[in-house]
Amino acid sequence: MGMGRPREFDAETALDQAMEVFWRHGYEGATIAQLTEAMGINPPSLYACFGNKEGLLKAALDRYTKLRGGWMDEVVASPTAREVAERMLMGIADKQTDPANPPGCLLVQGGIACGTGSENVPFELAARRAQNEDQLRDRFVRAKTEGDLKPTSDPAALARYVSAVSVGMGVMASSGADREALRQVASVAVQAIEAQSKQE
Amino acid sequence: MGMGRPREFDAETALDQAMEVFWRHGYEGATIAQLTEAMGINPPSLYACFGNKEGLLKAALDRYTKLRGGWMDEVVASPTAREVAERMLMGIADKQTDPANPPGCLLVQGGIACGTGSENVPFELAARRAQNEDQLRDRFVRAKTEGDLKPTSDPAALARYVSAVSVGMGVMASSGADREALRQVASVAVQAIEAQSKQE
DNA sequence: CCACATCTGTAGTGAACACTACAATTCTGG
DNA sequence: CCAGAATTGTAGTGTTCACTACAGATGTGG
Numbered sequence A, B: 001m002g003m004g005r006p007r008e009f010d011a012e013t014a015l016d017q018a019m020e021v022f023w024r025h026g027y028e029g030a031t032i033a034q035l036t037e038a039m040g041i042n043p044p045s046l047y048a049c050f051g052n053k054e055g056l057l058k059a060a061l062d063r064y065t066k067l068r069g070g071w072m073d074e075v076v077a078s079p080t081a082r083e084v085a086e087r088m089l090m091g092i093a094d095k096q097t098d099p100a101n102p103p104g105c106l107l108v109q110g111g112i113a114c115g116t117g118s119e120n121v122p123f124e125l126a127a128r129r130a131q132n133e134d135q136l137r138d139r140f141v142r143a144k145t146e147g148d149l150k151p152t153s154d155p156a157a158l159a160r161y162v163s164a165v166s167v168g169m170g171v172m173a174s175s176g177a178d179r180e181a182l183r184q185v186a187s188v189a190v191q192a193i194e195a196q197s198k199q200e
Numbered sequence C: 001c002c003a004c005a006t007c008t009g010t011a012g013t014g015a016a017c018a019c020t021a022c023a024a025t026t027c028t029g030g
Numbered sequence D: 001c002c003a004g005a006a007t008t009g010t011a012g013t014g015t016t017c018a019c020t021a022c023a024g025a026t027g028t029g030g
Helices: A011-029 A032-039 A043-050 A053-076 A081-095 A120-145 A155-174 A179-195 B011-029 B032-039 B043-050 B053-076 B081-095 B120-145 B155-174 B179-195
Strands: none
Touching: A011 A032, A011 A053, A011 B011, A032 A043, A032 A053, A043 A053, A053 A081, A053 A120, A081 A120, A081 A155, A081 A179, A120 A155, A155 A179, A155 B155, A155 B179, A179 B155, A179 B179, B011 B032, B011 B053, B032 B043, B032 B053, B043 B053, B053 B081, B053 B120, B081 B120, B081 B155, B081 B179, B120 B155, B155 B179
């Protein structure tokens, strides 16, 4: 019994194209026609490979977080909480205005509010953002035990704060803010973390 | 020559209902059927009064900013830049988790990314957010001339920062963050403004 | 009370949407 | 070389969408 006709497209390459469409138009704003055209395939290939539109989004999100995972690991490897925040926010300012990608962040652009029938898309995106926040929180917990952050600091609150600034910067990037403007925001934002750091 | 049959619904009351639907589902996620049902009218009445779906959104945005305008005036009337930031962000934490409204902010929930044909909806929302940012910037410019902010401070950057935090908090609220979580974010965020303030 | 202007509800319109039936094609295993 | 399995392109499917034609209803000005 044979194994069937082999797929003629590369799934990861196709996902990169789909990712960009979702990034630019959001989940609801992206149509199957746009997606298939960008991916260079026909609808039946899309559905055979990813199940449905939401399955395609999840696969694109997996790829997105995988591509950014290494960078996040670098960020939290910085020696102090202040440097973690600075590398994170400055890096985001650069990434979200990188002309190689649509502006902003897929985890925000993908869809904050959705219509009936797609209610779990915003949940899915929020869950992925929460993963980054958890990673930051764990790092700040460590910074507190190392005496890098004040004993009165709340690592979870600080992580939530950095996450909120990141999201806000993403929205600004998508509405036209340039790199310098975002860097200024990042620069100000870091000062709140600095205020929570012990002075040497 | 007569003046025609009078309208049987109140436009502002109907707008309040439409506002809530857009707030909860976003521009693209909100359907005419949902809107007309919430407004208690039929489609022809909607189109006669507001032109089309986008016209209805703009009218709802006008009403939204009008309702919040008074509050923003109060905020910028605070005596110092630090208090402006604190009242603004703490107020937003409360408003965005007010059970009387959908969570988050209409200017964000309305639509960050949209599909082909609705490209100017995100622009429209961004323009309204920019108005708030301008109001904050003007206030921080004054704070700088009054010696309330350091001479090295950049009022535009500070206003952009506060605006970014507000947006980020809105996204968090819409994905389930509770009031206390947002207040903690606001509390941390204010410390960056405090770092830009002259100490007495 | 009549001509006219505007609103209201019913019932649709064409277009765009996510998704799929189907037959032809291309591979593997024996 | 053949049977079976999986993919591919074409050409749709039914549904939902924003929007509207139309006829009846309800008001005003003369």
